[in-house]
Amino acid sequence: MTAPAATGAPRLGGRGRSVRYRLNAWLPVLATCVILVLMLGAGQAVFGDFVSPRLLSSLFDNNPFLIVLAVGMTFVILTGGIDLSVGSVIAFSGLLGAQLFAAGWPAAAVLPLMVLSGTLIGAVVGVMVAFFDIQPFIASLAGMFLARGLAYVTSLKALPIHNDALNWLLGTSWGVGDWTTTPGVLLSLLLVAIAFWVFHYTRFGRTVYAVGGNEQSARLMGLAVTRTVFLVYLISGTCAGIAGVLFASYTQSGNPLAGLGMELQAIAAVVIGGTILTGGSGYVIGSLFGVLVYGLIQISITYMSVDSWWTYIVIGVMLLLFVVFQRAIAARRRR
């Protein structure tokens, strides 16, 4: 119980310490990468010619909409929030598109409107969370029902979409040999890159981290907390609108049942990607890897030709492992 002796001017933190800090922050993302590689290795060992350009391409090709959803979700989760509305937005945005295309509207008008429909739902959730201080869970739950209801109002049954511009997004295949990709996939990767830049090279992005780290402090530091919280839901909604476009292109239809539970897949991908649900820690790149892990599990299940429901079991186990892993890292950091 003696007070530490007074030292002179404190000299703190060497080079090693800052490297270790950044390594610690990236550790969950690295872990996701390692798991991805291990899974690929295990698949190769079990199935023989598992890892191929075709497989790696299809990892992206199957889930561009999930990547986009995960990008938006990363914004929300980094502030410590959650957005449950995004899955329903996919249905609403898809059906809105289907109806407008059926009415003969041009793609140049329909596609932006589909995206904006998501922005709108995001704005509603954002206003509730940021300005009325409603818990994100409840606010976005309301947004989820709202969007799903709007989808049913738009159409009670699935509508096919025949539009070249929409088909082009995921229907075109560019590639060299077996390496293929689609404009939609490139769009989703572009969004990941933009999100990374926003997170790490803009004041808004840093405020997102600050709010997730300690909202009270962020407020007292004079940061625009309310605006930032509103904006992350707006971004998430917009991403959901874009994902709706991609999903409509993927299925070439609008369906009131589309995107059921997809918000939870997005959350799972973000968490597997190393972002902590309480906010303030994580990287959007991790969310991309999270989606890839998710996609790889899907493909492996198909390879094993067992019931596709096994995907959920594996994802569930994976999620548990990751949450425990994050706790362990957090505990280590505290020490």
Added chain:
Amino acid sequence: MPSTVVAELRDITIAFPGVKALDGVDLVLRAGEIHALMGENGAGKSTLIKALTGVYAIDSGTVEVGGRPRRFSGTADAQAAGIATVYQEVNLCTNLSVGENVMLGREVRGRLGIDWSATHRAARTALELLGLQIDTRTSLSSHSIAVQQLIAIARATVLESAVLVLDEPTSSLDRSEVEQLFAVVRRMRDTGVAVLFVTHFLDQVYELCDRITVLRNGRRVGEFPTAELPRRELVSTMLGRELARLEAIEDRALAVGAADSTVPVLRVEDLGRKGVIAGASLELRPGEIVGLAGLLGSGRTELARLLYGADRPDAGHAEVHGRPARLSSPRAALAHRIAFSSEDRRSEGIIPDLSVRENLVLAVQAQRGWARPLSRTQQDAIVERYMTSLGVQPPMPARSSATCRAATSRRCSWAAGSPRIPSSSSWTSPPAASTSVRRRRSSVRSRTSRPAASRCCSSRRSSRRSCASRSASTCCKTGISSPKSSTRRTSTWMTSSP
């Protein structure tokens, strides 16, 4: 430097449900001047600061900054008007790097967004001005609280504000860190910044400040040039009581504490917990008030928690009245009538959603067990007794304790249970801290190593505050009720007879 008024608060009134926290208070801050804001706990210092920095909305009165009337709707507004604040608790983001915390919202931007190397360079410059050589790319959480406090101050300097508010910035700093801070504050003063300095260390006020505003019970007592207000007068101005009366109390208290022959009420030997505190020994005799001194993080809070069983000790043993006792949980400690008043009373001391009355009787009821509920009459008696003896303001037992001011909720958290040994951890302020009085006490029982720089956590302190601030004659006699008077459970250490 001519004393131009930078910020002026006039006739500020802020009312919380049932109580006026501030009642027509004026405060004038002048460029190039360091202004101390003094007053005991609950006098309204923090409320006034929050009014100035835009955290609280003002009910009536005006705020003028730079000659223009302002109405702040938040801290961002106040910062934009040039008011930077360093709070007592470090308000930074532990998940970000040191440099980011200094520069957050003020990052240097290039063509491609934030220019990180320039940002960190600017942060390093600000930190070096404070005498801190830190790799700004390290995590904030890897630094001690004291360093974090300096980082918060560095942040305030980056904002280049006209007014710098320092709300007890020194409470977690050691002597040399305080020196560095003072040097920086003086430098800022010389460049024409108006500094508002809140502290409980009178030495620091006289060392640093040019002018003093004293608050008492939400009212301004007056504004004095430091040179014209001797220390003793400052203390009695703060308390509204004659110093001589206070000293008389001290003498009596000393007489009780001096009897070393009695069996200690509480004795612990080598009490420790892995990774928290290495074996500490302590003796508490009847009528004694023992201070635990040390800097933030030195283990005072932790030891207090161990004594109370809030954390489980994994080494050492304890004796209550000479008999071995296992203080393994708060419940066990309470059974030995050891009470604890947390430094973080809002989350650890009270249950904010319950009323003042419910909080007061909670621990008593818990000890009786749910099968024997206290009758309404008994509850009323308990509540009545504590509300008067602790001076809970306003005397409204039905009020939700969440709406109470800090000082009030502290008083509520106190009363719970029937403490024989209040083991209280850092109560930030000894408003009655007449340093002369304090020094005398520490010379008798010299457990306080550095009274000036250290924040003594203590029951000593806390009881002094209550002694001084209200009917002193009852509580000064003994801090601890004598073993013989094993009276009803509802007797407090404050009111029971020796």
